Amino acid sequence: MVPRAFEPELRRFHPIDDSANSGSGVSLVEVRTRYAGRCAGTGAPGVPPAGDRILDLGAGSGRDGAVLRLLGEVSACVDGAPVELGHPKQLCVLAALGVEHGRAVPIERLVERVWGGAAPRRGHETVHSYVSRLRRALGPLDGVTIVRRPGGYALTADTTPAAVDLYRFEDLRAQAEADTDDERVAVRLSEALALWRGRPLTGPAGDWVEAERERLEREHLATRLELIETRLRLGQGTRLVAELAVLAAAHPYDERIAGQYMTALHQSGRTADALGHYQAVRARLAGELGIDPAAPLADLHGRILAAGPPGPAPVPPAPVPRQLPPSIRDFTGRADHLAALDALLPPADGRDGGHAVVISALDGSGGIGKTTLAVHWAHHVQHRFPDGTLYTNLRGYGPGRPASADEVLDDFLVALGVPAAALPAGPGAREGLFRSLLAGRRVLLVLDNANSDEQVRPLLPGTPGCMVLTTSRDSLTGLVVTEAAHRLTVDLLTEPEALRLVTGIIGPARAAAEPEAVAELIALCARLPLALRIAAGRAAAHQHVSVADIVAELADDHSRLDALSWGRDPRAAVRTVLGWSYDRLPPPQQLLFRRLGLHPGPDVSPPAAAALVGRSPHEAHLLLRALADAHLIEPVAGGRYRFHDLLRAYAAERAREHDTPADRRSALDTLLTWYSHTAHVADRRLYPASTRLVADLAEPAHPHALADREHAWAWFTAERANLVAALHHAVAEGRDAHAVHLVDAFGFLILMGAWEERIETADAALIAARRSGDRAHEANVLLARGEALTHLKRPEAEADLVRAVELAREAGIRHIRISGLNDLGQWLRRRGRPAEALRHLEEALALSRGVDTGRWEAILEGIIGDVHADLGNHRQVLEHGERSARLRHRIGDADGEACALAVLARGWQGIGEHDRAIAHCRRAIALGRRSLGSQDATLAEPLAILATSLHRLGQVAEAVACWREAAAIYADRGLDADAAAIHDRIRAARSAVAG
Structure with a gap:
């Protein structure tokens, strides 16, 4: 306990309430206990009092929430995304306004600051233009804007002054200057310095910028020295010796730095070195400048000389913590990730200066290898952190309750030398003491398996020198936005990395003996490291089991996850590891995850996902983003999302377990209806004059609008694989109506030149059409296949087209009959049988007159003209071509008009009128x-x-x-x-x- 004689002194500095439960102040018992904890500590200088209500060091942690940054590269960001601020001269205008702290800057001064004495003739107008662009760029920033005032332009941040790092820096300095408590002053100054990210005003150039940059750097150095002075008053000289040695070497004539270095040496028990440094400074000043040290430095020398060595020998420091778990022997790949982490390391020489705490957030799905990567890298670099390596498993995902910040802080504080009996009582006090102990130290913190930003924030240091590496299945976007964390997503292994991992586990001989099985095992494990380790580990553990045997178990989609588990360890079962992520989802996200497991295609858009769960596309988009943040799906180009195969299998398994067959069938019916309806909408945008067999489709709850042909083309391009997969799924599941409706809108495959795919989809749809007994649909599918076969010059085209014409005649479907005769005529033309071709084409032309808009008549006139061109009947070519072009133009068919003009060109070319042909x-x-x-x-x-x-x-x-x-x-x-x-x-x- 603290001696009672000290209580009057305690009352001078802290509001003490002698009643235990009054709710105001601090009880005397608590003060005694906390100060006793301090006295019972390690004896390391500078350990602050640990009471949360006596002094909350958690307040003002130094984390930068600024969105406009001048203390480093001139930049801005919104929600973690950078804002484009323009070229260097435009940045110079922003810097010139920013350093004035809301004061108006005249146009003339802005021109001078940007161009110096070489301003262009229209410099004023150019500055107005720059300001206009900057206003637009800064528009999304909360409370930050450029306003016009009588004296010129001003940059304001009225609602959130902390949104500009320079303003926050000045505010923290002012708070420190007004405070009389050295511990609070140290925290504020540390927060201020943590805002710096390099040389200020980096980006713009010019004489004014360089002068302003030097001024700000002098302010930075002055703030840094004030922090050092404060920490020396707190007795933290031992931790400052290395930093001051660097500063003293960089500023050999600065007597203030020399005095601080001497004080730090003296406090650390190196009095002789302190006196020796004074003599070196004195000799340098006398020899090079002809002067003696000023009175403050000389007085300090006298005091140190008179005091002699400081106090009794300190208590031996606590051991340097090295808490990392063992690294995996066969770590494989991840070279890019390791290099990215290496690039974030603080300088090896300890000159952290104004750099902020470096935070790296590794995120990725369960079983992807985040922990393995983090631990491997941390072992590789922990020599760069001489004051220790702290590690904790936050248990954000997994069995049991997630770790609380209080638990982790208790463990970390004990590891840093604080006796368990002296741990502070309140969470704010724990955070404050933790940050104080880390101040001036170089420590690596590995915070593994976090479930949220909030779980991590209380564990972040407040001053430079440390590095924090977090891992999580969550994207930890909040850390990126508010703490400037560097996000690094861990993806599946590459094919070569996966092969090296499997080979390392089963041995090169077995891998070489079964190369095809190894490749199949890698594919079935989706290159997920956990799955690869389990599958390959089973092969390594049982020499009598071949890789092919394990592949056979994995090949069954319904039992694959059973094969990817080993023993009773829940961490060695892919299903369990993925389940930890799934179980944390709220019900709407769980439902969408399960329904995505039913989706037959390779990826999904928000509107398609909306159809699966019966929500609006906007709601579905938010749910998809949440699943992506949890790394249960991954975003791909165009705002779409996809699974890797094991997650797809897990989602489908969950759907089978939790949803009834009727619910699953209903969800897929809704999805197929949405695809079919949207495909027909897009098809009509591409072929507005075409007649399709399916005319009256069921409309989904949220129809997908496509404004024009370009949007239709883009939709077909994005959804091509999904549409084909939906068709095959419909056929396989006996949903024949969906299949024939879908294939009716697959003309886009012709535009894409996907002839083989057109044939394959027609083959599948033909099964559904014949199974349904609908001759019209059978004719339609045969026509589609025959058209593709015709383009590929395959002889089987003729039989399909003849049969399609017959079925269309029987079913009374006139436009299919016309189309079939047309394709048959073109087929015969390609086979060198023009007379037969003309007969079929003229029959089709006769049928087409008066049908629809006249499109078929226009098409056939043009094709008949082409056949006459083949026969050398050039006058007939011109007659048919003219009629085709006139009809095409009348119905607004630009593609068709282009075809008709080409027919006319052939006619003019045939009679030697090349100028007309060219036109x-x-x-x-x-x-x-x-x-x-x-x-x-x-x-x-x-x-x-x-x-x-x-x-x-x-x-x-x-x-x-x-x-x-x-x-x-x-x-x-x-x-x-x-x-x-x-x-x-x-x-x-x-x-x-x-x-």
């Missing part, structure tokens, strides 16, 4: 480039015709360029024969020129 081709190409026809042979045909006429007129270079573009389009569409024919023409043209 028609250029019009066709212009139309094609403005529409989605540029995705199809629509553009290639007029390019090829144009090239031929240009070549005939001797314009060989432009002709070759047009042929090359046409060939590239054909090749991209998979029409290799057409592309090859074009290349033959190019070679012939070049040979003629060379000859």
Whole structure:
């Protein structure tokens, strides 16, 4: 206990209430106990009193919440995302306003600060422009803006002055100056210095910026020296010796630094070194400047000389804590992550200066290897942290209750030398004492398995020199935004890394003996490190079991997770590890996670996810983001999300366990309805004049709007794999209506040149159509397949098209019959049977008159014109081409009009009118480039015709360029024969020129 004789002194500094439960002040018993704890400590100088109500060192932890930063690179951020502030001169305007602390800066002064004596003629207007852009850039920043005042422009931060780091720095300095308590002063000054991120005003350039930068750096040094002075008054000289040695070497004539260095040496028991340093400074000043040390330094020398060595020998310090768990022997890969962590290390020479605490947040899904990576790296670098390595498992995910900050702080404080009996009672006091003990030390903290930002924040140091490495399944976005943490996501292993891991476990000989099985094992484990270790570990533990045997167990989707567990350790079971993440989700997120396991495609958009759970797309997007933050799904391009295969298997398993078959079927029906409806909406945007077999589709609860052709094309491009997967799933599950409705909107595959995929989807849909007994749908699918086979010049196309025409005639579906006759005519034309082709095409033309908008009539006029061009009937080509172009233009079919113009160009070319042919081709190409026809042979045909006429007129270079573009389009569409024919023409043209 504290001697009672000291109580009057305690009452001078702390409000003491002698009644135990009054609620005001601090009880005398508590003060005695806490000061006793201090007296019973390690004896290390500078350990502060530990009462939370006596002094809460947790207040003002030095963490920077600024969104506009001037103390380092001039930058801004909103929600952790950087804001684009413009080029260096624009940044100079922002800096010139920022350093004035809300005071108006005249335009003339801004011009001078930006350009010096070389201002441009319209410098005032340029500054106005810069200010306008900066206002827009700063718009999202809360409370920070540029205002016009009578005296010029001013940067204001009225509502949140802490949003500008320079203003926060000045505010903390003012608080420290006004305070009389050295411990609080030290905290405030530490917080102020922690705001600095390098040289101030980095980014802009010029004489004014350089002068202002030097002024701010002098303020930084003055603040740093004031903090050192305060800590020396607190008796913390031992911890300051290394820092002051560096400062003394950098500022050999600064007598204040020399005095601080001498004081620190004396406090640490190195009085002789302190006196020796004085003599060295005195000799330097006399020899180089011809002066003696000033009175304050000389007086300090006298006091140290008179005092002699300080006090009795200190109590031996507590052992340096090294708490890391063992590193894994066969750690594999992660070179990029290790390099990124290395880049964050504080300087090895201990010159941390104004740098903030470095915080790195490793996030990733369960079993991804975050802890393994963190522990491996920490072992590799802990020599850089001479004052210790602290480690804790926060148990954020896993069995049992998550660790509280109080528990962890107690453990850390004991590890740092505080006796258990002297631990403070309140959480604020624990945090304050923890930060005080870490001040001036170089300690690495590994906070493993956190579940939230709030679990981590109380464990963060408050001053530079330390580094914190956290791991979590949560993205810890709050730490990124408010603590400037460096986020590093740990992903699945690469194929080579996974192979090295498995080979290291089972041995090179077994891996070489079964290479295909090893590759399959890696794929089935989704390159998840935990799964790979379990599967490969089973092979290593049982030499009689082949890798292929384990692969056979893993291949069954329903039992894969059973195979990925080992023994009774819950951490060695993929299902259990993933379940720890799932169990922490609120019910709406759990439902979406399970429903995503039912989705047949490789990824999902928010609107599709909304269909699965019966919510709005906005609500679904928020749920998806939450699942991504928990690393149960991962974001991909275009605002979409996906699983890795083991998480998909786990989600599907949870769906089978928790949802009834009726619920699962209903969710998938809703999803397929959404895909089918949206596909037809997009199809009508691409082909507005087309007639589809499916006319009256069920509308989903939240229809997906597609404004125009570009949006439709983008949607088809993004959803292509999902649509194909949905179709195959519908067929496999006997949802025949969904299958035939979907395939009816798959014309986009033709635009993409995906002929093989068009055939595969038609093959699948044909099963559903025949199973349903609907001849119209069977004809429709045969027509789709026959069209693709025709483009690929496959002989089986003819049978499909003939059968499609017959079925359409029987079912009375006129537009399918017309389409089938058209495709059959084109097939016969390609086979060199023009007379037969004309017969079928003219039959189709007769059927098409008066049908729909006239689109089919326009198409057939153009195709018949092409057949006449093949036959050399050029006048008929012009007649049919004119009718086709007129009809196409009337119905607003730009792609079709381009095709008709190409037919006319062939006609004019055939009779030798190459100028007219060229004019028609250029019009066709212009139309094609403005529409989605540029995705199809629509553009290639007029390019090829144009090239031929240009070549005939001797314009060989432009002709070759047009042929090359046409060939590239054909090749991209998979029409290799057409592309090859074009290349033959190019070679012939070049040979003629060379000859």
